[in-house]
Amino acid sequence: MITLALSKGRIFDETLPLLAEAGIQVLEDPEKSRKLILPTNQPELRVVLVRASDVPTYVQFGGADIGVAGKDVLIEHGGQGLYQPLDLQIAKCHVSVAVPAGFDYAHAVRQGARLRVATKYPAIAREFFARKGVHVDLVKLYGSMELAPLTGMADAIVDLVSTGNTLRANNLVEVEQIMPISSQLVVNQAALRLKQLPLRHLMDVFARACHPEA
Ligand code: ATP
Ligand code: PRP
Ligand code: MG
Numbered sequence: 490m491i492t493l494a495l496s497k498g499r500i501f502d503e504t505l506p507l508l509a510e511a512g513i514q515v516l517e518d519p520e521k522s523r524k525l526i527l528p529t530n531q532p533e534l535r536v537v538l539v540r541a542s543d544v545p546t547y548v549q550f551g552g553a554d555i556g557v558a559g560k561d562v563l564i565e566h567g568g569q570g571l572y573q574p575l576d577l578q579i580a581k582c583h584v585s586v587a588v589p590a591g592f593d594y595a596h597a598v599r600q601g602a603r604l605r606v607a608t609k610y611p612a613i614a615r616e617f618f619a620r621k622g623v624h625v626d627l628v629k630l631y632g633s634m635e636l637a638p639l640t641g642m643a644d645a646i647v648d649l650v651s652t653g654n655t656l657r658a659n660n661l662v663e664v665e666q667i668m669p670i671s672s673q674l675v676v677n678q679a680a681l682r683l684k685q686l687p688l689r690h691l692m693d694v695f696a697r698a699c700h701p702e703a
Pocket of ligand 1: 496497498499500540541542558559560561562580581582631632649650651652670671672
């Protein structure tokens with residue numbers, strides 16, 4: 490049995506068509522069912538639903554053999570014990586710095602101001618500001634980062650930006666892009682040795698779906 494870890498929402502929705510190209514179908518809809526283990530039309534493949542930020546942990550500790558996780562999540566996790574063979578080019582966005590529309594970020598940085606930055610991504614933010622030589626106090630949040638500057642809790646946020654709609658709706662502007670994000674296939678290294686054949690087959694399914702010429 491091969492266990493594939495996915496998170497509900499965009500990762501599940503964007504992974505489904507890749508599997509479908511090889512005729513693999515998940516037999517239950519996570520939006521309708523409360524089940525966390527979903528069968529597929531392949532008797533030897535099942536899907537487990539976990540929080541997006543838990544996918545690397547499930548694969549690292551063998552709760553799943555393979556999974557799909559955003560690079561943002563993988564960087565914060567650290568990637569220990571994970572083989573990362575393929576960029577699936579799904580769930581694409583950026584990690585960016587954003588500030589309230591009236592705030593002169595460039596000026597604050599030039600002045601050497603100490604910035605309070607709210608984020609769900611402390612590892613990415615710490616590394617980015619350290620490289621720039623900007624002093625920051627990081628405030629760890631688990632969601633709704635946009636609210637932090639609006640309530641005066643932070644000067645800036647480090648968050649994911651795709652269309653920019655969330656920033657615009659909250660009167661924030663993107664001032665720097667830190668890195669592009671897409672989702673990676675992650676594989677448990679021990680499982681890859683023990684279940685070599687079926688895992689290589691599934692990795693090929695994903696590779697063909699996102700690089701059809703290969
Ligand atoms: P949770 O609800 O458990 O806190 P989450 O908000 O991180 O999880 P998703 O929003 O489904 O869960 O995000 C999963 C992954 O999809 C992220 O890790 C990121 O790589 C990518 N992603 C997040 N937001 C966007 C977006 N607006 N556009 C494109 N990709 C995104
Ligand atoms: C994500 C992210 C941003 C938003 C950016 O939130 O955390 O808030 O998308 O996308 P945009 O630039 O296209 O507006 P998500 O939709 O995942 O909601 P969440 O708060 O439930 O994570
Ligand atoms: Mg989200």
